[in-house]
Amino acid sequence: MSAALRLNPVQTRILDLLNAAQRPLSAYDVIxxxxxxxxxxxxxxxxxLQKLMDEGLAHRVESQNAFVACRHHGPAHSAAFMICRSCGATREFSAAALESFLGQTARKNFFAPEAVSIEIRGLCAACRTPDPASVPTP
Incomplete structure (x- = not known):
């Protein structure tokens, strides 16, 4: 967050909620x-939420109509997420190479993208790892 950026108390409280959340939050979750x-x-x-997104402090997870705090502060970037289908944990990752490829593909096809959101669904390490108590002993 730049020194010139001023968030009002509501924006600050919502950013705190997003930072503390273990999963994306809908507007109604925030309420x-x-x-x-x-x-x-x-x-x-x-x-x-729109102000936080405009300032690069939050992203919208399109498939869930929910929001997460941005974990990659810095230059503007497209959102890229790994979303666990079991527990809902969402992790932002850097997709600069993929973003570059998508931009090149769009330009080659004379397409002007307005937004890019990359979401990978699957199982996180915690949900993929079997519970030792559930594994039968020989």
């Missing part, structure tokens, strides 16, 4: 999480 503090209308939350 629910903040319900003990004060009632917030969906448009207020969506505006705050």
């Amino acid at each position: 629910e999480a903040l319900s003990g503090e004060k009632r917030m209308a969906p448009p207020t939350v969506y505006r705050a």
Whole structure:
């Protein structure tokens, strides 16, 4: 976050929630999480989430209509995620080479992309590893 960037208290609180979350949060998850503090209308939350995305502090996980904190601060980049289909854990990763390939492909086809979102679904290491208690002993 740049020194010139000023987030209001709602934006700061939502960014804190996204940073603490173990999975993407929908706007309604955010509203629910903040319900003990004060009632917030969906448009207020969506505006705050949009500001965080505009500033490169959050991304939208398209397939889930949910949001995560950006883990790769720096130059603007397309969002790339690995999403566990079992526990919902979502990990952002750098996809610079893939982003470059997609950009070249779009240019060759005279296509002007407006947004790129890369999502890989599967099982995380924790969900893929069998529980030792469930493995029969010889």
